[in-house]
Amino acid sequence: MKYDFAIIGSGIIGLTLAFKLKQKFNNSKITIFEKEPNSTSHGSGRNSGVLHSGIYYEPGSLRANLCVTGAKELKEYIKSENLWINECGKLLLPTSEYSYSNLENLFNRAKKNGVEINKIKNEEIKRIEPNTNCQFEYGLHVPFTSVADPKEVSKSLIENLRKMNVEINYNFKILKINEQKLFTQNNTVEAGHIFNCAGLFADEIAKNSNLEFRYSFLPFKGKYWKIKNKNFKLNHLVYPIPDLRYPFLGLHSSHNRHGDFYIGPSSTPVFGREQYNGILGDNLKESIGLIFNFSKKIIFNENKLRTLALQELSLLTKRGFFDQIKKMFNNINPDDLELSDQKVGIRSQIFDPQSKNLVNDFVVINQKNATHVLNAISPAWSASFAFADHLMNEASL
Ligand SMILES: Cc1cc2nc3c(=O)[nH]c(=O)nc-3n(C[C@H](O)[C@H](O)[C@H](O)COP(=O)(O)OP(=O)(O)OC[C@H]3O[C@@H](n4cnc5c(N)ncnc54)[C@H](O)[C@@H]3O)c2cc1C
CATH class of the missing domain: 3.30.9.10 (D-Amino Acid Oxidase, subunit A, domain 2)
Structure with missing residues (x-):
């Protein structure tokens, strides 16, 4: 079966995107692929649950625009679904x-x-x-600033998506995409448009899918x-x-x-993508690459990373x-x-070797029939509903 839309990753970005796509294209066939047995193993289940207001971000940036609009929408969603929220300011x-x-x-x-x-x-x-x-x-x-329960928000979205006939496939790891195909170890799935919302692995999937970009990953x-x-x-x-x-x-x-x-x-440098305990990741080659990458930036104090590292050390x-x-x-x-x-x-932070800075905004890159979300850093959780609209615009949907 060919899907209209396939989404890689069921974090908050993948879930809100499926929600918005289904609202706009009621009859579309949508599927989500998630490598974990649940949707909250990573960023979307491990954050502070703060609905940021949008004060910090450069005016006109994606972070400013999407956070200001998205957080209001998230607050409305939370209230309309009777989920827990503390509007503490x-x-x-x-x-x-x-x-x-x-x-x-x-x-x-x-x-x-x-x-x-x-x-x-x-x-x-x-x-x-x-x-x-x-x-x-x-x-x-x-x-405006409030606190909610990120796991409860994801659970509610999943329940609503199931009612809307969106498929969520857990324990389903995507290795790469090519044209309108998604590849796992043993399978190929087809979709009209594919969204890569894989959080800490989005850049790796993008690279495996021959997307050319200059950024490096620096978690x-x-x-x-x-x-x-x-x-x-x-x-x-x-x-x-x-x-x-x-x-x-x-x-x-x-x-x-x-x-x-x-x-x-x-904000401690870490040498593995999902290394919540310890420092080195499962992929030794990548860990060595990250150690080298961090060391170079610290030695040359790129983007004042040495100053930051010393502060963090203390x-x-x-x-x-x-x-x-x-x-x-x-x-x-x-x-x-x-x-x-x-x-x-x-x-899931990326670094720009051209400007020698940590990238300070969301990054979305289009390929033919695919859209990649590369720097879904904070406040992507707050911004998620507006982020979904932005992804649909980027994909000309
Ligand atoms: C410590 C911390 C605190 C934060 N606090 C806040 C906050 O208070 N407010 C706020 O707005 N933001 C906050 N953030 C940021 C926010 O959590 C993230 O921006 C947001 O959760 C990103 O969502 P996501 O869907 O892109 O990523 P994720 O939640 O990481 O989801 C990506 C999903 O893709 C899956 N995946 C990865 N690779 C594959 C593959 N190959 N195949 C299939 N699935 C795959 C992963 O398993 C994962 O479930 C915080 C972040 C951190 C780290």
């Missing part, structure tokens, strides 16, 4: 003179992106969030520390005012529907981590922190 605190000097930039950027944001005095921050420690006169407040692991002290609570998400040159947002608070609080994620010990977070939080002790081996994710 976000506080952004300066953690150094440099960070404070970025407050105005971030404020203006948020305004340009059309997101509601307010400057807020440190006394007011202390009043509404007693466990914070704002050392400068002002911080920022973003009312970063994000680890979280759990706050064991049950008396420590926050009413808002609390983030630092970040260095806007990097795609990472800095260590921040994160909480879930069970009332567990975490601080993270780190976070590897509990003491170093604590010294960093006490710039934002009060009433917390090193003994309250426990490194979580459950809550850890890997960013």
Whole structure:
């Protein structure tokens, strides 16, 4: 049987795309191929569940446009399906003179992106969030930002897709695509248009499918520390005012529907695509390549990666981590922190050898009858519904 659309990967990008395709092409035959036994083994089940508002991203970029629109749509979906959401809002605190000097930039950027944001005095921050420690006169407040349960969102989408007769094939690994064919170890499947939404493996599938692109893969692991002290609570998400040159947002608070609080994620180089525990991946050749790649960038300090690596090194010990977070939080002790081996994710980050920078936007590349999603970094989860519309536009559907 030939499908109208085939999607590789059932993370949030694959699921929302199938949802939007089916809404637009009601009679189409859609199939999703997923190599794992479920849809939440990787990024879409391991993230902070934050519906980002879109304040951080360069105005006009895909991340800005798709996040601002997509997060509103995701919020509507969550509410219409009666899923868990905590509309807590976000506080952004300066953690150094440099960070404070970025407050105005971030404020203006948020305004340009059309997101509601307010400057807020440190006394007011202390009043509404007693466990914070704002050392400068002002911080920022973003009312839109919320937290949801990423696994529950995927589960709901899967149930709806099944009702819409979309096939989801688990334990089905795609090796490459060619023209309108998808290849597994033993099978070939045909589809009118193929979408490669394979997250951490999207670039590998694209390369195996003869797509020419200049980017290299450079994954970063994000680890979280759990706050064991049950008396420590926050009413808002609390983030630092970040260095806007990097795609990472800095260590921040994160909480879930069970009332567990975490601080993270780190941004540690990792030498395997799905290496959640340990450092080296299953593919030794690729691990060696990644070690070489990271070392070169660190030695030459490309995109200030040496500076970033040194900062990250200091976070590897509990003491170093604590010294960093006490710039934002009060009433917390090193003994309250426990490194979580459950809550850890890997960013599917790519590097541009031409500009020598970590790519700071989503990247979508078209081939004949195929569309590849190459840099679905944060906030792709928040942006996913609008991302799906964008993919359909790119594929001229
Ligand atoms: C630590 C961390 C925290 C984050 N926090 C947030 C946040 O709070 N808010 C936010 O908006 N974003 C956040 N993000 C980003 C967000 O999680 C990702 O951008 C998003 O989940 C990407 O979705 P995806 O569908 O592209 O990838 P994935 O969820 O990785 O899905 C890709 C799927 O493809 C499958 N696959 C791979 N290869 C093959 C193959 N060969 N054949 C078949 N299937 C294959 C994989 O098994 C996987 O299920 C965070 C990311 C990290 C790492």
